[in-house]
Amino acid sequence: VMAAAPLYCVCRQPYDVSRFMIECDICKDWFHGSCVQVEEHHAVDIDVYHCPNCDVVNGPSLMKRRTNWHRHDYTEPDDGSKPVQAGTAVFISQLQNRSFASGEEVLVRMQGESVTPRYLEKHGFSQPIAVTEMEGLGLRLPPPSFSVRDVEQYVGGNKVIDVIDVARQADSKMKLSEFIKYYTGDQRPKVLNLISLEFSDTRMSELVVVPDVAQQMSWVENYWPDDSFFPKPFVQKYCLMGVKGCYTDFHIDFGGTSVWYHVLWGEKIFYLIPPTVANLALYEAWSSSTNQSEVFFGDKVDKCYKCVVPQGTTLLIPTGWIHAVLTSQDCMAFGGNFLHNLNIGMQLRCYEMERRLKTPDLFKFPYFEAICWYVAKNLLETLKELREDSRPPQTYLVEGVKALIGALKTWLKREVTEPTSEVPDHIRPNHLIKELTKEVRYLEVREQQPADQDPVCGQAVYQKTSFDSYGARRARRAARKLREQQRLAPKASSNLDVLERHxxxxxxxxxxxxxxxxxxxxxxxxxxxxxxxxxxxxxxxxxxxxxxxxxxxxxxxxxxxxxxxxxxxxxxxxxxxxxxxxxxxxxxxxxxxxxxxxxxxxxxxxxxxxxxxxxxxxxxxxxxxxxxxxxxxxxxxxxxxxxxxxxxxxxxxxxxxxxxHPSKRPxxxxxxxxxxxxxxxxxxxxxxxxxxxxxxxxxxxxxxxxxx
Structure with a gap:
C-alpha cells in the first residue's frame, strides 16, 4: 500500500511546486506564503521565521538588519571595498547624475502615418523611431486616466505575476491584487517593478490595438499556422507598471525582437547602445561575467545614448539594440515584441547568443525555432512567386534567407546531440533547406543581369514588398494561373506538330x-x-x-x-x-x-x-x-x-x-x-x-x- 502524501501548512494540503512556501525555524513545518500572509519578496528579509503557532510561544519572526545601500545583499558590512551594484538606491542616484550622449543623435522622429512597412523596407529599420503624433499609427490604447486599479479589474486580481525586486535585481511571484495593493499604498518599503504582464488572454486585450506596422510585419501574425502543434506565442501586448526608481539593466529583447513601447502616463528613460559587431561581442562577454551587476555596461562601449520618453510618446526599438530603462516617476506603459523579415540575420544572431549564455526558457521567445521553420516555408513560396513573375526580391530578404538557411542547417545538426526538436510535423526540413538554397543560387546568377531589368524580356520590373496584403497576393496568384492557362491553350499547328500527330x-x-x-x-x-x-x-x-x-x-x-x-x-x-x-x-x-x-x-x-x-x-x-x-x-x-x-x-x-543500395547494384x-x-x-x-x-x-x- 502506498503511503499517503505528506500534508503541509495550516491548510493541510499536499506540496504544490507552483506555490511559494516558507519553513518555520522552530517546528520545521512548511507553510504556504498566502496562508500565513508572507509574500515571496518579503521572505528574503526574514532572518528567523516563526509560524503562527510558534510565534505565540517564541514571539514574532526576526528580520534582517540593513547594513548598506549599494549591494544586492543589504546585510553585507559596508567597509567601502565592495563596488556599487545595479538597481540599488546608490546606483539609481549615481545614474541620474551621469551624463550621456543625446538620444537625438540616433533617434528618428516621425509622424504616425509615415511609419509603414513600405517605409521601413525602403529606408531600413536600424535606428529607434519616436512618434509623438499618434494619428495614422494604428495604435489604440485606454485613455491616460486608466489606472492600475483598472488593470486589476480587467485582468483579474488572482492572476499570478512575476515582479522584480529592483534593489536585488531578483524576481519573485505574487498575485496581481497584492501588487496593486503595494502600488497604491502609502508605504513602499521596496521598489517593485512589473514588466512581464502579457494580457492577450484577458479582457484588457480588447482595449489595446497593436500599431499597424508591428501587426503587418509580425512573423507570428503572418506566418504562424492555426493548426500548429506548438502553442501560438503571445508577446504582442504587455502592460508595464513601475514606481519611481525602477531600473532594468542592459539587455537585448528575447530572440532579437523589435519593440513598440508607449508611455500612457509617467515617464521612462532609455539608455540605448547600437548593435555593432564590437558592441555585441562586449555585451556577450559582460553578460557572462561574474561581476556583471558591478559593471555599468554603458561605460564599456564608445557611446551610450540617453533618450527620455515622456507621456504620450511611442518608441520603436529595432532588432538587437542593447538598452537599459529607468523609471524616473510612477509610470504605466504598454508595449509588445515582434519578429520580422527586415533583420533576420540579427534576430538569429541574438537567439544564438541567448543559447550560449544559457538564458532560461522563461526569458526566451517561445518556440523561436518553430516559427523560423514556418517563415522559411513561406519565404520559399515568396521567392518562387517572384521568380515566376520575373521580379527580383529586395536585398534584405535575400540576405535574410541566406542567414536562415545557415541557422536551419545548424539546428538540424544539433538535433543529434540535443534532441529538442521544434521542427513542425508537416515540414520536411532537408527538402525545405535544399529548395531555399536552389532559389538563392538562382538569384546569385540573376545578379549578373542589370538590377532593374527582367533577364527574359529586358523590361523594367516592379520591386515587390514582402508585406503586401493577402488580397494582393491572391490577385497575383490568379494572374499567374491565367497566364499558365493561356500558355497551355491550343496553338496553330506547325508542320512538326502535324508530323507528330501522324x-x-x-x-x-x-x-x-x-x-x-x-x-x-x-x-x-x-x-x-x-x-x-x-x-x-x-x-x-x-x-x-x-x-x-x-x-x-x-x-x-x-x-x-x-x-x-x-x-x-x-x-x-x-x-x-x-x-x-x-x-x-x-x-x-x-x-x-x-x-x-x-x-x-x-x-x-x-x-x-x-x-x-x-x-x-x-x-x-x-x-x-x-x-x-x-x-x-x-x-x-x-x-x-x-x-x-x-x-x-x-x-x-x-x-x-x-x-x-549503390554498392549492391549490378x-x-x-x-x-x-x-x-x-x-x-x-x-x-x-x-x-x-x-x-x-x-x-x-x-x-x-x-x-x-x-x-
Whole structure:
C-alpha cells in the first residue's frame, strides 16, 4: 500500500511546486506564503521565521538588519571595498547624475502615418523611431486616466505575476491584487517593478490595438499556422507598471525582437547602445561575467545614448539594440515584441547568443525555432512567386534567407546531440533547406543581369514588398494561373506538330496482347505505362485489338501482314525501346534457341546477331527469346491468329523492383552489338520521341521505296 502524501501548512494540503512556501525555524513545518500572509519578496528579509503557532510561544519572526545601500545583499558590512551594484538606491542616484550622449543623435522622429512597412523596407529599420503624433499609427490604447486599479479589474486580481525586486535585481511571484495593493499604498518599503504582464488572454486585450506596422510585419501574425502543434506565442501586448526608481539593466529583447513601447502616463528613460559587431561581442562577454551587476555596461562601449520618453510618446526599438530603462516617476506603459523579415540575420544572431549564455526558457521567445521553420516555408513560396513573375526580391530578404538557411542547417545538426526538436510535423526540413538554397543560387546568377531589368524580356520590373496584403497576393496568384492557362491553350499547328500527330496515329495501330495478370498488378503496369512517351501511351489505349497487320498501299496504311521483315523488326524494336514488349509466360518459351519469326514461308532466313534478337531492348529482363505461341508458330503467324491462345505481352519496368543500395547494384548492361531499331546505341532518357521513332521507320523502309 502506498503511503499517503505528506500534508503541509495550516491548510493541510499536499506540496504544490507552483506555490511559494516558507519553513518555520522552530517546528520545521512548511507553510504556504498566502496562508500565513508572507509574500515571496518579503521572505528574503526574514532572518528567523516563526509560524503562527510558534510565534505565540517564541514571539514574532526576526528580520534582517540593513547594513548598506549599494549591494544586492543589504546585510553585507559596508567597509567601502565592495563596488556599487545595479538597481540599488546608490546606483539609481549615481545614474541620474551621469551624463550621456543625446538620444537625438540616433533617434528618428516621425509622424504616425509615415511609419509603414513600405517605409521601413525602403529606408531600413536600424535606428529607434519616436512618434509623438499618434494619428495614422494604428495604435489604440485606454485613455491616460486608466489606472492600475483598472488593470486589476480587467485582468483579474488572482492572476499570478512575476515582479522584480529592483534593489536585488531578483524576481519573485505574487498575485496581481497584492501588487496593486503595494502600488497604491502609502508605504513602499521596496521598489517593485512589473514588466512581464502579457494580457492577450484577458479582457484588457480588447482595449489595446497593436500599431499597424508591428501587426503587418509580425512573423507570428503572418506566418504562424492555426493548426500548429506548438502553442501560438503571445508577446504582442504587455502592460508595464513601475514606481519611481525602477531600473532594468542592459539587455537585448528575447530572440532579437523589435519593440513598440508607449508611455500612457509617467515617464521612462532609455539608455540605448547600437548593435555593432564590437558592441555585441562586449555585451556577450559582460553578460557572462561574474561581476556583471558591478559593471555599468554603458561605460564599456564608445557611446551610450540617453533618450527620455515622456507621456504620450511611442518608441520603436529595432532588432538587437542593447538598452537599459529607468523609471524616473510612477509610470504605466504598454508595449509588445515582434519578429520580422527586415533583420533576420540579427534576430538569429541574438537567439544564438541567448543559447550560449544559457538564458532560461522563461526569458526566451517561445518556440523561436518553430516559427523560423514556418517563415522559411513561406519565404520559399515568396521567392518562387517572384521568380515566376520575373521580379527580383529586395536585398534584405535575400540576405535574410541566406542567414536562415545557415541557422536551419545548424539546428538540424544539433538535433543529434540535443534532441529538442521544434521542427513542425508537416515540414520536411532537408527538402525545405535544399529548395531555399536552389532559389538563392538562382538569384546569385540573376545578379549578373542589370538590377532593374527582367533577364527574359529586358523590361523594367516592379520591386515587390514582402508585406503586401493577402488580397494582393491572391490577385497575383490568379494572374499567374491565367497566364499558365493561356500558355497551355491550343496553338496553330506547325508542320512538326502535324508530323507528330501522324506519327501518333501510326503508333496507335500497333497492338499488344492483353495483360493477363491480377488487377493489382495491372494497375501498377498501367501506372508505369502512363509515364512512358506520348506515342507509347497512345498505343496503350488500344490494347484490346491484339493483332497487327500493317502495309503501305499508295501512301496509305492498311491492316495486313508485315510488308517486309525489316519493317516488322523496326516496329518491334520501336516497341521494345518503349518497354512495351516482354514475354509474359515463361512456360510458353522453348528452352532451346529461339526460332526466328521469319521461319515460315513469309521470307528468307536472316542471321541472328550475337547479342540476341534485334527486337529486344537491352533494358528488358529475362532471356532474349522470340515470342512463340503454344503451337510453335512464329510470332508473325501468331499475330494472324485471332483467339484466346494469342501470346500476351507485358510491360517490364525495372523500377517496379525495390531499389538496391549503390554498392549492391549490378554493373550496367553493355550496349547491344547490333540492333536495327537503335543502331547499336542505347537511347538516352527523354530522346526516344515519336518523331525520332518515325525517322527510324523511314530510314529502314528506304530500300523498299515506301513513303509514309
Amino acid at each position: 506519327t501518333r496515329e501510326v503508333l496507335r495501330r500497333l497492338e499488344v496482347g492483353p495483360l493477363e495478370e491480377d488487377p493489382a498488378f495491372c494497375s501498377t503496369v498501367h501506372g508505369k505505362l502512363n509515364k512512358v512517351s506520348t506515342a507509347s501511351a497512345a498505343a496503350l489505349e488500344f490494347l484490346e485489338d491484339n493483332h497487327l497487320r500493317l502495309t503501305l498501299v499508295n501512301g496509305r496504311i492498311i491492316r495486313e501482314r508485315p510488308t517486309s521483315p525489316s519493317t516488322a523488326e523496326a516496329i518491334q524494336g520501336m516497341l521494345s525501346m518503349a518497354g512495351l514488349l516482354c514475354p509474359s509466360d515463361p512456360q510458353k518459351e522453348a528452352p532451346g534457341p529461339p526460332e526466328p519469326w521469319w521461319s515460315g514461308p513469309e521470307g528468307p532466313p536472316m542471321p541472328t546477331p550475337a547479342g540476341g534478337p534485334p527486337h529486344l531492348h537491352p533494358r528488358l529482363h529475362g532471356d532474349a527469346k522470340s515470342p512463340m505461341d503454344s503451337q510453335g508458330n512464329s510470332s508473325s503467324e501468331a499475330w494472324d491468329h485471332r483467339g484466346p491462345e494469342t501470346d500476351t505481352y507485358q510491360y517490364c519496368d525495372p523500377s517496379m523492383s525495390p531499389p538496391l 554493373a550496367p548492361n553493355p550496349p547491344p552489338i547490333s540492333n536495327q531499331a537503335t543502331k547499336g546505341k542505347r537511347p538516352k532518357k527523354g530522346m526516344a520521341t515519336a518523331k525520332q521513332r518515325l525517322s527510324k521507320i523511314l530510314k529502314i523502309s528506304r530500300h523498299s521505296r515506301v513513303f509514309v
